[in-house]
Amino acid sequence: MSPILVRPVREQLEHDRIIRLLQTRLKRKHDIAINVGDEQAAPVxxxxxxxxxxxxxTSSDRGKRLEGVVEVETGESVNHLEAMAQWAHFGRLRVPFHLYVPATTVDIARRLVTENQVSVSEIWSYHTIGDQTRFTLVHRDTQRDAGREARAAEREAEPKSEAQRKRPAVRTTTSSRSAASSSRTAARKASPASRAAKARGGRAKPAAKKAARTQKRK
Structure with missing residues (x-):
């Protein structure tokens, strides 16, 4: 939605139609809110x-985490003022910014992005043939995508690493308890055997003394 541009009626209808097409196209991966015409339903x-x-x-979970913003332009709105007033601000967000422009304005959009140092994740072109509208990816910022994926991987790894640090402590405690229990059980089992051996040793000593006395008599 452009705050600085009043589009011709025909372009505005095309603009709103493309927004609704993208809403259907992208809803498989995200929850989608749209700002069509003069509506201001989904602020960022x-x-x-x-x-x-x-x-x-936004994400489909309860947190409704912001995951990206999309701006659709028409022939009239691919210009320097629009790039400074909107694209530059959307590019500073910590989520992907996708820009959709008519196929005939791709080169102009690229030049404006470069001149205004706009951080855009993807630029898509669109053109309509009859009742069919085709979208083509013409630019992707791989460095920004890689940085975002790395940050996401770090966020996922943090809970895992904490869980891994806690697990050995639990296992060690369990193992030590098991070892102590086993040693006590072994000690209990060994006690009767030790007492029997001592008893047998005690009985063997009188027998040895009798044998010695018999030899002396002979």
Missing amino acids: KVGVGQMYPDLVL
């Missing part, structure tokens, strides 16, 4: 204020 916090991208992508 940018700095100290709020902005209203055309599509807001």
